[in-house]
Each structure stands twice: as C-alpha cells, then as structure tokens.
Amino acid sequence: MVNRIDLKQDEMPDYWYNILPDLPEPLPSPKDDTGKSFETLQKVLPSTVLKHEFLTERNLKIPEELVELYHQVGRPTPIIRAKRFEKFLNAPIEIYMKMEAYTFSGSHKINSALAQAYYAKQDGVPFVTTETGAGQWGIAVSLAAALNGLKAKVFMAGSSYYQKTYRVTLMKMLGAEVHASPSELTEIGRQLLKDEKNRHGSLGIAISEAVEYALTHNGKYNVGSVVNSDIMYKTIAGNEALKQLEKEGIVPDYIIGAVGGGSNYAGLAYPFYGKFRNKIKYIAAGSLEVPKMTKGEYKYDFPDTGKILPQLMMYTIGNEFIPPPIYAGGLRYHGVAPTLSLLMKNGIVEARDYDQETAFRFAELYTRTEGYVPAPETAHALPVIKEIAEQAKKEGKKKTILMSFSGHGLLDLGSYATMYT
Numbered sequence: 031m032v033n034r035i036d037l038k039q040d041e042m043p044d045y046w047y048n049i050l051p052d053l054p055e056p057l058p059s060p061k062d063d064t065g066k067s068f069e070t071l072q073k074v075l076p077s078t079v080l081k082h083e084f085l086t087e088r089n090l091k092i093p094e095e096l097v098e099l100y101h102q103v104g105r106p107t108p109i110i111r112a113k114r115f116e117k118f119l120n121a122p123i124e125i126y127m128k129m130e131a132y133t134f135s136g137s138h139k140i141n142s143a144l145a146q147a148y149y150a151k152q153d154g155v156p157f158v159t160t161e162t163g164a165g166q167w168g169i170a171v172s173l174a175a176a177l178n179g180l181k182a183k184v185f186m187a188g189s190s191y192y193q194k195t196y197r198v199t200l201m202k203m204l205g206a207e208v209h210a211s212p213s214e215l216t217e218i219g220r221q222l223l224k225d226e227k228n229r230h231g232s233l234g235i236a237i238s239e240a241v242e243y244a245l246t247h248n249g250k251y252n253v254g255s256v257v258n259s260d261i262m263y264k265t266i267a268g269n270e271a272l273k274q275l276e277k278e279g280i281v282p283d284y285i286i287g288a289v290g291g292g293s294n295y296a297g298l299a300y301p302f303y304g305k306f307r308n309k310i311k312y313i314a315a316g317s318l319e320v321p322k323m324t325k326g327e328y329k330y331d332f333p334d335t336g337k338i339l340p341q342l343m344m345y346t347i348g349n350e351f352i353p354p355p356i357y358a359g360g361l362r363y364h365g366v367a368p369t370l371s372l373l374m375k376n377g378i379v380e381a382r383d384y385d386q387e388t389a390f391r392f393a394e395l396y397t398r399t400e401g402y403v404p405a406p407e408t409a410h411a412l413p414v415i416k417e418i419a420e421q422a423k424k425e426g427k428k429k430t431i432l433m434s435f436s437g438h439g440l441l442d443l444g445s446y447a448t449m450y451t
C-alpha cells in the first residue's frame with residue numbers, strides 16, 4: 031500500500047464545489063434589521079465574491095490564472111497515510127491526511143485568500159483588508175495579495191499581535207501592513223481604545239475594523255471563513271482528495287477535521303458529501319474552551335462584534351462571548367458556518383469538542399510517531415481518530431479515516447513550549 035497519494039499539476043481539478051443545491055433543506059437567508067448591512071457588503075466584497083455567495087450551480091470552473099496561482103503556492107497537496115500513528119494506536123484503521131500544511135502559507139486558508147484577492151483585483155481596487163486572530167489568515171491574505179499585485183492591510187487582534195511576532199514578521203515580509211486591533215485607524219477602533227480593557231482586542235473587533243477601513247478607503251474586504259463563497263473556494267482541497275482516493279479505490283468511512291468557523295472542515299468534507307451523502311460519517315472537532323458546536327444555540331447572530339454585517343443563522347455561543355486566550359487561535363471564533371450548522375442540525379455532521387491539554391498531548395504523540403508537527407488547531411481533530419480506533423477494535427472491523435491536516439505547527443512552537451515548563 032502506498033504511503034503518499036499525489037496528483038500532478040495538470041491533474042488538479044479545475045472547479046469548486048458549491049453545496050447550496052445539495053443541502054437537505056434551504057439555507058435560512060442572512061438577516062438585515064437595519065437595512066444597512068447588505069449595502070455595506072455590496073460595497074466591501076469583491077463583486078464576483080458577492081455573486082458566488084448566492085450561487086445555485088453545483089460546480090464552478092476556476093479561472094485559468096487562478097489555477098496557476100494555486101500551483102504557485104504548492105497545489106495540489108499530497109495525501110499522506112499516517113502509518114506509524116496507525117501502528118501506535120494498534121487498531122484496524124487506515125488514516126489518510128490531506129496535507130494542507132504543505133502549502134506556502136502553511137494552512138488551508140490560502141485556498142480562499144487567493145480567490146478573494148484575485149476577484150478584488152478584477153474590481154480594480156489597490157488593496158484588500160482583513161482581520162486575523164492568531165495570524166494564519168493574515169499570512170494567507172498577505173501572500174494572496176502579494177501574488178495578485180495588491181496591498182494587504184491586516185487588522186490583528188491586539189493580544190496576538192504582541193505574542194505571535196513571527197507571524198507578524200512573515201506578513202510584513204510579504205509586503206502587508208499589519209495593525210494591532212483595536213487601532214487608531216477606524217472609528218470603532220478609536221471608540222474601543224478609550225477603555226484600556228479592550229486593548230487585547232478580539233477577532234470580532236478586528237472584523238469590524240477591517241470592514242470599516244475597506245468601506246471608508248475604497249478597498250475590498252476578504253472574509254476568512256464561515257460564508258458560502260469562502261467555503262466554496264476552499265473545496266479545491268476536497269475535490270483533489272476525491273480524485274486522489276479514487277485513484278486508489280478508497281472511500282473513507284469517516285471524514286474528520288478541526289472547526290474554527292467551519293471552512294477547513296467543509297472544504298474537505300463537502301465534495302465528499304456531494305458524491306456520497308450519508309454513506310460517510312462526518313465528525314467535526316472543535317475547542318471545548320469555545321464550545322459553540324456542542325453548547326451553542328442554533329439561532330440568528332452577528333458574525334462580528336461591531337454588528338456591521340448581516341446576522342447569520344448558525345450555531346453560536348454569542349458574538350459577545352470572550353473566548354479564553356487559548357493557543358489554537360484559529361478555533362476561537364464564536365459561530366459555525368451556516369451551511370455546516372444546517373448539516374449539524376440535520377444530524378449529518380456530528381460535533382465533538384476537546385480541551386487544549388488533550389489536543390496538545392495528541393500533537394506531541396503525532397509528532398513523535400509521524401515526525402511532523404501539526405498546528406494546535408489541527409491537533410484538535412486527532413482525539414477523534416483515537417475514538418474511532420477504539421470503536422474499530424471493539425467491532426473488529428476495519429475503518430478508514432480521511433482528515434484535513436489543516437496546518438503545520440512550526441510557528442506555534444512558542445505555544446507548545448508551555449508543555450515543557
């Protein structure tokens with residue numbers, strides 16, 4: 031059995047998958063009580079991205095220039111079989127890792143950042159703005175902007191800005207301007223800075239700043255997760271994985287992955303859902319410190335603290351929830367993508383949350399067996415493998431698992447260091 035499944039560049043699928051026509055019930059529309067939010071979106075989103083938000087076709091062809099940009103950043107990514115981790119778990123399982131960690135940005139986030147920057151460029155604007163928590167999305171947008179010849183202005187949650195200095199440096203090397211949020215650059219930032227308490231910022235605040243800045247300075251805003259268009263762009267990973275596993279005649283029993291806003295998991299799982307529906311078990315893993323999936327409510331809520339954007343129907347623990355400063359910054363978001371929430375509500379996707387200590391312990395086990403350091407976010411999905419392994423042992427039946435290896439942990443060593451002090 032092979033250890034690694036590759037696609038050649040010219041074998042990369044040249045289309046995205048859109049789940050909207052395949053959902054078990056219609057997706058509740060975004061809600062705009064003030065009548066101003068839609069207007070804001072119309073101004074700040076690249077016009078093509080806005081169109082894609084409501085697309086009804088199942089598959090959409092990727093523009094040729096964008097295919098070349100995907101190649102530039104390391105696509106297609108391989109699938110690696112984690113044989114040594116299988117052996118360590120000593121159960122009848124096969125683990126296939128879709129290695130989004132191998133892209134230049136080090137995570138799956140580049141898959142959407144490239145598309146959004148490309149469409150912003152088509153609208154003729156000079157720059158894009160975005161928010162970032164721990165910095166992975168900021169890096170992806172900085173890289174995507176650089177490759178598309180645009181400036182990037184990144185609003186980074188204050189606490190991370192001063193902690194994740196290597197990520198800030200990487201963004202700057204890519205040519206981006208990075209601002210600790212809240213900042214003096216926006217009205218909402220200036221308001222919040224009046225209270226010292228707000229200085230550490232949050233993802234929700236940074237979103238509000240990035241949107242306001244784009245709105246007032248004639249730029250375009252790039253969305254990091256949650257929305258339909260972003261998720262569709264990220265399905266390039268799932269479309270590749272479908273083709274890779276097909277080559278080997280494999281249909282996974284389980285698809286697993288970590289959920290921040292949901293796009294990482296959806297990007298891998300949705301194309302499989304499109305083809306296999308309920309023949310596969312879908313398990314999404316989150317952070318127990320931000321338990322929107324297992325303890326959240328399914329209701330309309332704002333995606334941003336500033337309440338500038340339309341409300342979305344989703345599992346949420348509330349836009350005002352202040353998450354504890356966990357290291358898996360990419361999982362700190364308060365809500366779950368509306369499409370993924372709908373699949374959860376219909377019992378198609380099951381959710382499990384794990385605490386940080388458990389995730390770190392599994393990250394260490396994985397590194398010692400496979401020799402590759404996962405991001406703390408990625409590591410939150412590893413305990414699911416152990417649970418499936420126990421199940422497989424009990425049933426004496428072989429189980430095949432496909433997981434999104436969403437990012438590497440080489441820029442998270444400062445966080446992992448806390449295990450050894």
Ligand SMILES: *Cc1c(COP(=O)(O)O)cnc(C)c1O
Pocket residue numbers: 137138139166167254255256288289290291292293294295360361405407408436437438
């Ligand atoms: C951001 C991030 C996630 C979570 O992504 P969502 O698309 O928001 O669910 C998972 N893993 C890594 C490595 C990340 O950077």
